Amino acid sequence: MALAGAGQAMAADPQPWHYHLPEPVSPLARQMIEFHDLWLMPVITIITVFVLLLLLYVCFRFRESANPVPSRTTHNAVLEVLWTGVPVLILVVLAFPSLKLLYATDAVEDSDMTIKIVGHQWYWEYQYPDHGNFYIDARVAARTTEEAQEQGVKRLMSTDEKIVFPADTKIRLQFTSADVLHNWSLSDFGVRLDTVPGRLNEAWTLIEKPGTYYGFCSELCGIDHAFMPIEITVVPKEEFEAWAAQAKEEYDPVEEAALPVSEALAVSSTPAVQ
Known part of the structure; x- marks a missing residue:
């Protein structure tokens, strides 16, 4: 979708010999x-x-x-x-x-919206319970240099579906897994959290700068661990609302709505399923 690519030019790409942490945007x-x-x-x-x-x-x-x-x-x-x-x-x-x-x-209270992230072998599922309760599966777009050049994307960093977050919005991030341990890691946002089967973990972010940001699974999760990147496009609130309205029509709904906040907090405090 056109809106999903908005702000991409504003994001700072990594350069050779960079040795410090990425520029913080939250x-x-x-x-x-x-x-x-x-x-x-x-x-x-x-x-x-x-x-x-x-x-x-x-x-x-x-x-x-x-x-x-x-x-x-x-x-x-x-x-x-x-x-x-x-x-x-x-x-x-x-x-x-x-x-x-x-x-x-852990200060997830007073969040403006919730996004639920589910780890799979080997891709990420993003659910938007506050904007129509639809979900998007994001897989690696290009594994080889040739594929990346043909598609005009970043090898092992871009995803086939663009995931959009709103800027200047406190977002509650809920994490779980459908199979094994994964880890949703995006240093620009200051978020790095395990997705655990049978458990709901929580974090939050408030992204101040529109752009496209990249991360990776940071928990060894199987043979294709290296091929489940994270690509998040951050746009102004108005553009996000327009994108969410369009995405609600384009993507399938989640079968079960995301847990209410009170129930989610209760689940997050229970032991993980063995």
């Missing part, structure tokens, strides 16, 4: 990158440099030529307290921002 993704850049990386860098310098010092100070008779020391109470206590303190300090971020990922 509040959660931005918080995750801030936690990564302002907390985790400085701490990890300091620890890495300290350990490197310590190793160099030990190699130089206790080399065989400088210590023909090795030390027989086996215990040092001060060192043992330090190398136990300092890591504990580091983890306690990191716990505060990480728990704050963890709770933020």
